[in-house]
Amino acid sequence: MRERGYLILLALGVAFLIVVNLPATVAHPLRAIVREGLAPYQAWAARALNHADRVVESVGDFDRLRTECDRLRLENESLRTRVRNGASLERRNVELSRLLGRAREAPGHALACEVIARDDGGGWWQSARLDGGVSSGLGNGQAVITADGLVGRTRDVSDGACDVLLLSDRGSRVAVRFVRSGVPGILTGGGLSPAGEPALGVLAPLPPLTIEYADRGADLRTNDLVVTSGLGGVFPPDLPVGMVRRIEFGPSRLYRRVELTPCADLTRLRYVLVLPPYNAARAAAAEPPREEAEP
Amino acid sequence: MMFTAAMTLLLLLAGLLQSLFPPLVWLGQAKAPVLMALATYYAIAHGRVAMLCVAVVAGLFQDSLSSLPMGFSTVCLSALGLAIQSQRGMWFYETTGTAVMLGFAGGALMTLAIYLLLLSGQEYAPAPAGWVAAKAFGAGFLGALITPAVWMLAAWMERRLDLRGKAEGKTLYGGA
Structure with missing residues (x-):
């Protein structure tokens, strides 16, 4: 024994x-x-x-529920009409594109996924788990969005599930630009509170989304919209990322540091769209050069 | 056979619960260490073989559920289990007070150990010291809350399945 x-x-x-x-x-x-x-x-x-x-x-608020139901019925009808109109516009768009002779790149289909878990098992990374994986055609490094804006990118994809590294993770890097001024930058996650709150930890207040080293002379203002620039080959251009909430000089005063509030509510993710892999080289070849705003 | 089945069921349940518990945003995204609580239960109530089995599988579970490199949690849980067993009967008994204390100490120490392992493997960018301290405290706090409940549930299940007499444990948590 x-x-x-x-x-x-x-x-x-x-x-x-x-x-x-x-x-x-x-x-x-x-x-x-x-x-x-x-x-x-x-x-x-x-x-x-x-x-x-x-x-x-x-529970306990049936009147509100009934009102909400009526409102949703109306909204549903309105949305149905808009979808019908949208389909019609899409058809027109395709026809006009053909007429113009533009070779339209096959965009593939965005895949709708449900968020089945928030954060990784140990809370070391800011991530979410989706119910789609290789069997649904997903791979590593695809952009994940909601209707409001960019959420993050896929990683650790298995057959029926995948993780999304959120924008707010400290390891996240996204090439972005300011829509109004065209100034480029690299967005990094702050780590803890993805809701745009300034204090992310009791002992270590960190901003959620930051663009370090923004040009000190550039025309930047609060509430400026920041979108993806398309550089880096992971995220397609022009996906909304966040709004400028604070601009300050860095310690050296050579650059400015810009804090953003994310467009997408990263704390209440339920359904997301996973975009097809972005082929930066093909997109650049297919599209005419973008006119950058004057600095 | 029934002992293994109960152990597997508890591990699955703990893994699922750990993945579902929301993190404490204000305390370094700390998550409730349910798998760690289960490992401490097997360390205090069962023999070395059962404890190591649970530590290895729980570690694999924890690392698979997160993006941690495989083996990090296994090392930490095994070391924690061995440390508890070496002091069992002298410092640690199967009581609620011990569960709270081990839950706090285990949660905090495991967080710090995993952070150091992550840094040593260059898998992780160094985080602010305050954030790590908050995370360790948060994990300890949640561990102190969750561990007595996990011990109670596991002991209750083993009593219902009449496993306590056959297992290596010497004391009964929550009364016979």
Whole structure:
């Protein structure tokens, strides 16, 4: 019995060493298996929580619910009309593009996904998990957006799920430009509060989204819209990213530091769109050169 | 057989709960360390083999659910489990007070250890010291809250399945 115990301990020791030294070729499938295994339950739990959230919101306020229902009916009708008009405009657009002889790049289809979990298991990265993966045609490094603006990019894609590294993560870098002035910059995440709050931790207040090293002479104002520039080859150009909330000089006073409030509400993500992979080289070849604003 | 099934079920449940718990935004995005709480339960209530099995699998779960390199959490959970078992019966007993204390210390120490491992592997850009301290405190705080509940649930399940007598534990949490 004692020998058996030692044998089990020895086997566990070997397993321990194997786990710690797992090569990437083995670790990735293992990670994928665990994610795939838990993804349906995470999706189920996320839906259950959403339902519970809705029930709690609606209980005790039936009048508001009825008014809301009537308003939604009207809005639904209005949206249906707009969709019909939109389809008509799309057809016209295609016809005009053909007439102009422009070779239109096949844009592919954006994939709608549901957010099944927020943040990674340890809270080290700002991320969200989606219910789409390789089986839905997703890959690493695709832009993820909501109707309001850019959310982040995909990474760690497995068969039926993938993670999104949010804009607010400290490791996130996005090439952006100011719409009004055309000034370019690199946007970095602050790490903790994705809602645009200035204080992200009790002991370490950090801004959520920052453009460091903005030209000190550039014409920048608060509430300026910032969009993706398309440089870097990950994000297509002109996706709304955020609005300028504060501009200040850096410690050296050689550059300015710009804080942004994200356009998309990163704290309440439920459904997102994953854009097809952006081919910067092809897009640049297909489009006429953009006229940059005068500095 | 039933013991393994119960252990697997608890691990799955803990992994799912940990992924669903929202992080504490104001305390460094700290998340409730449910898997760590389960590992401490097996360290305090069962033998070394069961504890190491849970530590290895819980570590794999935790690393798979996040973007941590494989093995980081396994190392931390195994070290924590071995440390608890070495002092079991002297400092640590299967009581609520111990659960709160181990939950706090385990959550905070694991956060710091994983941060150091991340820095040593150059997988992570150095974060402000205040943020790391807040995160460690947050993980400890959540650990102190969640660990007694996890211990209670696990002990209740094992009692219902009549596993406590067959397992290596010497004391009963929450009364016999």
